Amino acid sequence: MFEKALKGNNYYWMWLAFLGFFIAVAAVCYLRQYFYGLGLTGMSRDVSWGLYISQFTFLVGVAAGGVMLVLPYYIHNFKAFGKITILGEFLAIASLLMCLMFIMADLGQPLRGLNVMLYPTPGSMLFWDMCVLWGYLILNALCGWVILTAERKQVHPPKWIYFFVYLSIPFAFSIHTVTAMLYCGLPGRHFWLSAIIAPRFLASAFAAGPALIVVMALILKKVANFDAGKEAINKMVTIIIYAALANMFFVGLEFFVGFYSNIPGHKHTLQYLFFGLEHHGHIYNNLVPFMWGFVVLFFVGIALISHPYTRKQSDLWLGLGCASIFIAFWLDKGIGFVLGGFVPTPIDEIVEYYPTFNELFITIGIWATGFFILTILYKIAIGVEHEIEA
Amino acid sequence: MDEKRRNFLKVAGISTLAGLGGTAVVDRLVAGSGIAHASGSAGHEVEAAKKSSGHGAAPDPSVNRYGMVIDIKKFQQDPSLGEKIVAACHSVHNVPQFPEKKDEIKWIWMTQFENAFPEKPNVYLDEATEKHQLPILCNHCDSPPCVRACPTKATFRNKDGIVMMDYHRCIGCRFCMAACPYGSRSFNWRDPAEFVKDANHIYPRRMRGVVEKCNFCDERVGAGKLPACVEACGESKALVFGNLNDPNSEIRKVLKENHTIQRNPSLGTLPSVFYIV
Numbered sequence: 001m002f003e004k005a006l007k008g009n010n011y012y013w014m015w016l017a018f019l020g021f022f023i024a025v026a027a028v029c030y031l032r033q034y035f036y037g038l039g040l041t042g043m044s045r046d047v048s049w050g051l052y053i054s055q056f057t058f059l060v061g062v063a064a065g066g067v068m069l070v071l072p073y074y075i076h077n078f079k080a081f082g083k084i085t086i087l088g089e090f091l092a093i094a095s096l097l098m099c100l101m102f103i104m105a106d107l108g109q110p111l112r113g114l115n116v117m118l119y120p121t122p123g124s125m126l127f128w129d130m131c132v133l134w135g136y137l138i139l140n141a142l143c144g145w146v147i148l149t150a151e152r153k154q155v156h157p158p159k160w161i162y163f164f165v166y167l168s169i170p171f172a173f174s175i176h177t178v179t180a181m182l183y184c185g186l187p188g189r190h191f192w193l194s195a196i197i198a199p200r201f202l203a204s205a206f207a208a209g210p211a212l213i214v215v216m217a218l219i220l221k222k223v224a225n226f227d228a229g230k231e232a233i234n235k236m237v238t239i240i241i242y243a244a245l246a247n248m249f250f251v252g253l254e255f256f257v258g259f260y261s262n263i264p265g266h267k268h269t270l271q272y273l274f275f276g277l278e279h280h281g282h283i284y285n286n287l288v289p290f291m292w293g294f295v296v297l298f299f300v301g302i303a304l305i306s307h308p309y310t311r312k313q314s315d316l317w318l319g320l321g322c323a324s325i326f327i328a329f330w331l332d333k334g335i336g337f338v339l340g341g342f343v344p345t346p347i348d349e350i351v352e353y354y355p356t357f358n359e360l361f362i363t364i365g366i367w368a369t370g371f372f373i374l375t376i377l378y379k380i381a382i383g384v385e386h387e388i389e390a
Numbered sequence: 391m392d393e394k395r396r397n398f399l400k401v402a403g404i405s406t407l408a409g410l411g412g413t414a415v416v417d418r419l420v421a422g423s424g425i426a427h428a429s430g431s432a433g434h435e436v437e438a439a440k441k442s443s444g445h446g447a448a449p450d451p452s453v454n455r456y457g458m459v460i461d462i463k464k465f466q467q468d469p470s471l472g473e474k475i476v477a478a479c480h481s482v483h484n485v486p487q488f489p490e491k492k493d494e495i496k497w498i499w500m501t502q503f504e505n506a507f508p509e510k511p512n513v514y515l516d517e518a519t520e521k522h523q524l525p526i527l528c529n530h531c532d533s534p535p536c537v538r539a540c541p542t543k544a545t546f547r548n549k550d551g552i553v554m555m556d557y558h559r560c561i562g563c564r565f566c567m568a569a570c571p572y573g574s575r576s577f578n579w580r581d582p583a584e585f586v587k588d589a590n591h592i593y594p595r596r597m598r599g600v601v602e603k604c605n606f607c608d609e610r611v612g613a614g615k616l617p618a619c620v621e622a623c624g625e626s627k628a629l630v631f632g633n634l635n636d637p638n639s640e641i642r643k644v645l646k647e648n649h650t651i652q653r654n655p656s657l658g659t660l661p662s663v664f665y666i667v
Contacts (some may be wrong), residue, residue, distance in 0.1 A: 036580060036581075037578065037579055037580040037581060037598035037599055038562070038577070038579050038580075038598075038599065039492075039493055039579035039580035039598075041579075042492075043492075043579070044491070044492045044493075044494070044579070045494055045495070045496075045567070045573075045575070045576045045577060046573070048564045048567040048568060048577060049564060049568060103563075106563070106564075107561050107562050107563055107599070108560070108561065108562015108563075108564070108577065108578070108598065108599025108600055108601075109560065109561050109562045109597075109599040109600060110561075112542075112559070112560075112561040112562075113561060115541075115542040115544070115559055115561050116541045116542055116561065118542075119542045119543050119559065121540065121541050121542060121543050123538050124538065124539055124540055124541040124565070125539070126539070126541035126563060126565050127541045130541070182565070183568075186535065186539070186568055186569045186571075187535050187569075187571045187657040187658070187659065188535075188570070188571020188572070188654065188657055189568065189571075264511075341568075342568075344508075345573050346508075346570065346571050346572055346573040347501060347505040347506065347508065347526070347572070347573045348504060348505050348508035349505065
């Protein structure tokens, strides 16, 4: 099936070359980081995780979001998703590969990465995160490939694959739950130490993941003559709306607990993120624009995809709405959540984090690699789709 | 072969296998319990000590648990003391001095009361506390969150209560830094070699990409010496180091005679460093 990725029009190759440029830049930047150390990033002993880990956290959600197609199709027999389930599975593969690259980019001693397997430590959430991420990656690759192959031969998929399809559903939930547990089990980090982190992660994932799939489906309709179908898109938009609202509800609850209880530890990070935090006469607020961007884009997005006019009249409005939701939740989880958690430090100091250019280029390059992989996977899936139709 | 006979043979075969396997399992269990019995009394004691290693429970004198008492008043009386202990520690352990704050590595350092004890805010702080600094370092918690978080056991709790680092196993994921509620851990953001002045060749230098922190001078304590910072205090008794589990130790005497506090004890980490305010 892979040969389908080798045939494409000029736009296809130009797009891959465009991504390839950023991948090449990132490769050079990574080599610089590899030989110098993580000192080339903006991280410090006070903000010890930066863009890499925050992107990782967000992308685990995007990967988990694919289950919002798999679950209705296989559990509820919602036939309209039949054609696009593969888009969800392939998006999960690309996202998980990005996650693993971000983890590797973040390790101080990347060559020792296998120590996590050589000295398995069940008490560490990072060990379990590795288990479920690899598990989910393998399950998606297996299910996606087997089902696509069967589709191509126009036969029913083998019965045994359904075991793995059903297994992938709890795995999807588990990857984001365990990722939340990386944060919410740490004493002394008040912003993260909240039982609502895992549900909030899942809610934002089930909005952001499908939102990206809708955007992709609309683009594929334009450029690859692939129609996901009105019913499927409509149902996905419904899922996005409810999941996005659930996420905002959970964010609101965090605000209530912090500000009504008036416990400083519960309030400080929220203050820092949304309003700026005063400390020894200086106001620290470098993440405030991102967080208000999150709030504004959420309202723009939810309005565009909820209002019948913009939702049904034009793909452009619908696409923009879904893109707004996706970017909004990226700002929330891919920027604010991880970086904000380090403010203030355990010894009540405030250190703000600014990524370096080297770090930014590596981050962009890993995203580009993810989209490169995604493009190839979607090309294969749609190639098979067109072959059947022909 | 008819169906019945076939089935009989199947069942017979399986039960034989199960029987053989079963005996093996039973044998092992018996053998295992034998070992447990042989080491019975000692094993139970260790277990009891483990369970009761909290400060509320009676400590077990047969197991060492190193701790430190820091007398803040002594540091107020002699402000030069702080510099001395930090310099002693950092030179013994080849802690690098970077020009940029972003790369900073520190094992023990002087800070304000409000930074060491952010959970004890006081608008009407007394003058001495407001003006002077006190040392903070790794608390060598009895229930260390960093050890729980580490995915490779590169940081671990020694039998003597010291929380240690294996610089050769650490993958540099910095999960322990996020987990430590006292901000005691540092990371080698770049190669520290050229930033170590007058290297001490008895203690290893670190490579870049690993986490490090105070080790309670495990290498010195093992050789029967006092930690470098305690030694640097001389006769002042500003720092007292010893075995918390030994009721006759000096540190226990100091703890008995003075009211002491720990940093953020509400997190349940059971720090081994105590402060006389």
